[in-house]
Amino acid sequence: MDLVASAIADPVRRDILTFLRQQRLSAGEIAARFAISRPAVSRHLRVLRESGLVRDEVVGRQRFYALDPQGFAGLTAWLTQLLAPPAWPQRLDALETEVHTA
Numbered sequence: 001m002d003l004v005a006s007a008i009a010d011p012v013r014r015d016i017l018t019f020l021r022q023q024r025l026s027a028g029e030i031a032a033r034f035a036i037s038r039p040a041v042s043r044h045l046r047v048l049r050e051s052g053l054v055r056d057e058v059v060g061r062q063r064f065y066a067l068d069p070q071g072f073a074g075l076t077a078w079l080t081q082l083l084a085p086p087a088w089p090q091r092l093d094a095l096e097t098e099v100h101t102a
Contacts, residue, residue, distance in 0.1 A: 001074040001075055001078060003050065003051040003052070004051050004052065004053060004071065004072065004074065004075045005052070005075065006047075007047050007048055007051035007053055008053070010044065010047075012034065012036070012041075012044050013044050013048055014102065015033075015034075016030055016041075016044060016045065016048060016054075016065075017048070017053060017054070017067060019033060019035060020054060020065055020066060020067040021067055024057075024065060024066035025065055025066045026062045026063065027041065027045060027062070027063050027064075027065065027067075028051050028062070030045065030065065032080060042078065048065075049065075052068060052070070052071035053067070053068060053071040053072065054066060054067055054068055054071070055068045073097065
């Protein structure tokens, strides 16, 4: 999860993920959307790939990138758990109801 959190901490990488949410894109198509060098975009793509957030496929001489939803599973599970209501108040409420109905 630390690799994922680190990867999405950068605004350029978040923008890349947003573009890839729509469709798979070649490295060149991704680079054309930014005012940074192609090597810089390649470094961002490598970070996203190594974190498991995107997958790549080589077709001929081009490398295509696509969002990999499985890469978000750990972060999603942690956020879901973090934001879920605490279990103890619900259990205590149920116990209180049970005590008063007995």
